[in-house]
Amino acid sequence: MTVARQQVAQARRIVVKIGSSSLTTASGGLDADRVDALVDVLAKARSGGEKEIVLVSSGAIAAGLAPLGLRRRPKDLARQQAAASVGQGLLVARYTASFARYGVRVGQVLLTTDDTSRRAHYRNAYRTLDQLLAMGALPVVNENDTVATDEIRFGDNDRLAALVAHLVRADLLVLLSDVDGLYDGDPSKPGTSRMDEVRSQADIAHVQIGSAGKAGVGTGGMVTKVEAARIAAAAGIPVVLTSASQAADALAGRATGTHFHRTGRRSADRLLWLAHASTPQGALVLDDGAVRAVVEGHKSLLPAGIAAVEGEFAAGDPVELRDPRGRAIARGLVNFDAKEIPQLLGRSTRDLAKELGPGYEREVVHRDDLVVLHP
Numbered sequence: 001m002t003v004a005r006q007q008v009a010q011a012r013r014i015v016v017k018i019g020s021s022s023l024t025t026a027s028g029g030l031d032a033d034r035v036d037a038l039v040d041v042l043a044k045a046r047s048g049g050e051k052e053i054v055l056v057s058s059g060a061i062a063a064g065l066a067p068l069g070l071r072r073r074p075k076d077l078a079r080q081q082a083a084a085s086v087g088q089g090l091l092v093a094r095y096t097a098s099f100a101r102y103g104v105r106v107g108q109v110l111l112t113t114d115d116t117s118r119r120a121h122y123r124n125a126y127r128t129l130d131q132l133l134a135m136g137a138l139p140v141v142n143e144n145d146t147v148a149t150d151e152i153r154f155g156d157n158d159r160l161a162a163l164v165a166h167l168v169r170a171d172l173l174v175l176l177s178d179v180d181g182l183y184d185g186d187p188s189k190p191g192t193s194r195m196d197e198v199r200s201q202a203d204i205a206h207v208q209i210g211s212a213g214k215a216g217v218g219t220g221g222m223v224t225k226v227e228a229a230r231i232a233a234a235a236g237i238p239v240v241l242t243s244a245s246q247a248a249d250a251l252a253g254r255a256t257g258t259h260f261h262r263t264g265r266r267s268a269d270r271l272l273w274l275a276h277a278s279t280p281q282g283a284l285v286l287d288d289g290a291v292r293a294v295v296e297g298h299k300s301l302l303p304a305g306i307a308a309v310e311g312e313f314a315a316g317d318p319v320e321l322r323d324p325r326g327r328a329i330a331r332g333l334v335n336f337d338a339k340e341i342p343q344l345l346g347r348s349t350r351d352l353a354k355e356l357g358p359g360y361e362r363e364v365v366h367r368d369d370l371v372v373l374h375p
Contacts (some may be wrong), residue, residue: 004261006175008240009253010373011172012280013133016042016201016251017056017228021178022244023091024059029066034114034244035094038176042138048216052133054168055139056161057095063087095140107132110144122167122273131169139373154175158228159276166235166272173232173239175225180243181258182207182226198260201230217361231276234264271371274331278318282311282338283328291323294330295372300363301332302345303352313338321365332370335362 018038025031045320046053061073061080064087074080096106132139141164143157148180157176165173184207185192198204213354229239240250242257256257286294301321313319314337321330330373336344341364344352353361 001069001253003133003236003310004259005253005255005284007253008172008238008250008259009169011238012050012169013052013166014045014172014174014251015054015056015168015170016174016176016247017157017160017246018058018176019157019178020058020062021059022176024062030059030063030094032091032094032098036098036136038244038247039095039101040252043104044248045251046104047102052140054129054133054141054170056157056164056293057091057096057189058142058157060084060088060142061093063090071255076336085331091138091142105137106364109139109141111141112144113165126167127330129164131166131292141287156228158224160239162228162231162239163273163276164268165232165237169266169330171238173237173249175228175239176244176247176250177225177240177241177374178243179222180246180256181241182209182222195258198229198265200261212246222320229260231272233260233262235272236264236266237261238262274318274333274369275371275373280311280320280331281313281317282309282321283320283339284285284334285322285324286329288324293331293371294321298332298367298372300367301365301370302349303347303364304349306341306345306364308342308345310336311338319365321370323357325369330370332365332373334365336364 023030023034023038042053042055045051050176061083064083064085065071065073067086068083070079070083074083088108092106092108099106100303109125109132112124126305129141131137134371139162143160161173161175164170179187181196182204183192183194183195186208187194195204195207204226209226225241228239232239239260240257241260242250247257284301284306285308288309290301293299293305294301297372303318307324311319313334315335317334318331319334320328321332323329344360349361349363
């Protein structure tokens with residue numbers, strides 16, 4: 001066993017993500033045997049008490065298709081939410097019954113990006129997951145499809161899994177799918193081979209990555225899995241990408257699937273979510289001095305450095321910070337409504353406080369609520 005795989009085997013807190021195609025039948029309903037097979041592996045992995053597992057599970061919408069008489073995943077959000085409403089209950093009930101065979105309690109956690117980009121909500125999400133693990137329960141996480149709008153959706157559970165792995169301070173992320181790893185070409189064609197290790201993005205720069213899964217019941221494909229692996233690895237979390245049938249080998253550190261090595265160090269918790277899970281509700285155009293202050297000086301954004309405001313947003317919403325040429329250089333949570341900002345443009349906080357009151361003597365975006373996208 002290599003040193004890297006040994007570190008995988010020694011991981012204590014693990015996030016496992018399973019895709020819809022690995023849990024459902026061709027007609028869209030839950031496959032009880034597949035669910036039980038996954039649960040068997042996870043229950044055994046945590047049976048010694050040395051490992052904690054968080055399961056990020058797709059399958060709610062897919063599970064709700066057949067009961068609602070839908071032949072395929074609907075494209076409109078309203079019917080997706082209806083299917084999720086029916087399917088989420090079926091999915092969690094199936095997991096609850098299956099884990100009960102091992103005396104393991106299941107806790108359901110449904111998230112939207114809004115829950116995780118705002119400071120108070122982010123802390124609550126962490127505390128809930130951490131407490132479930134401390135009490136010996138196994139959290140089952142999914143996107144809250146029944147209430148999420150297009151603006152506050154993760155869009156795929158691969159990215160959600162990477163962000164949850166960072167949220168719970170996981171030692172390992174395992175992405176399970178219907179393909180046993182990342183290939184250097186179309187795995188259905190001869191002459192392609194599986195990539196056992198990815199040490200940097202340069203290793204896969206030449207790889208053409210497919211976007212569609214086999215079953216057609218999920219939203220992701222290899223593109224979303226590789227992006228999730230990139231996010232996690234950059235945050236200091238190793239990733240194993242393999243098929244659901246190889247889950248036991250992956251958790252044991254055996255040579256299966258594709259191992260993505262760490263490429264960075266752990267960053268500030270909420271900023272990773274802000275960078276990868278938030279949808280900007282508007283934009284602030286900065287002058288060159290403010291761009292330098294934010295990007296190079298890691299300073300807060302003050303009214304004096306803002307040249308223009310775009311969009312409609314409320315205080316607390318994520319907004320994009322752009323340079324004078326329109327390039328997005330950062331993202332942050334704004335402290336003012338869009339309609340308030342025009343009167344602040346180019347002015348000092350001291351002058352604003354004198355004219356408008358002490359509530360205006362503050363940053364438009366505080367540095368603690370700001371992440372630089374392009375250094």
